[in-house]
């Protein structure tokens with residue numbers, strides 16, 4: 001062995017063992033992420049996106065609001081659609097419209113779309129969603145709210161001077 005050249009010393013068996021164990025753990029967790037968490041994790045979007053004409057979508061949301069409107073809050077209509085129905089939310093600079101009032105334990109199908117620019121739709125309750133709302137596309141997301149509460153979604157894609165004010169609300173009642 002060349003004197004002083006540490007890189008020519010043989011690797012210690014324990015170090016070799018730890019490299020193998022660490023590599024094994026990395027492969028196991030990587031596979032788990034890809035397969036197990038994909039199947040069981042709540043981080044995945046379970047829904048589809050369809051092309052939609054923004055004007056047509058806006059008209060559909062307006063019909064929905066008129067049909068199930070139960071009140072108003074800070075200038076925003078509060079809408080309580082029947083359990084099992086399709087519910088609509090519209091994103092535009094700088095608001096989410098309308099406020100939804102839903103029943104816990106009932107299944108709904110949420111439609112959400114932007115009618116002007118790119119917005120984000122980020123919320124962790126009553127369901128984990130972190131979506132990009134690309135104008136011209138409508139997300140269709142079946143879900144069942146479980147926990148009663150008042151939940152807020154934020155736009156997390158910068159969309160202009162009022163971006164930080166762009167918040168929306170879903171109320172889940174027992």
Ligand SMILES: [Cu+2]
Pocket residue numbers: 092093094118119120155156157158159163166
């Ligand atoms: Cu926005």
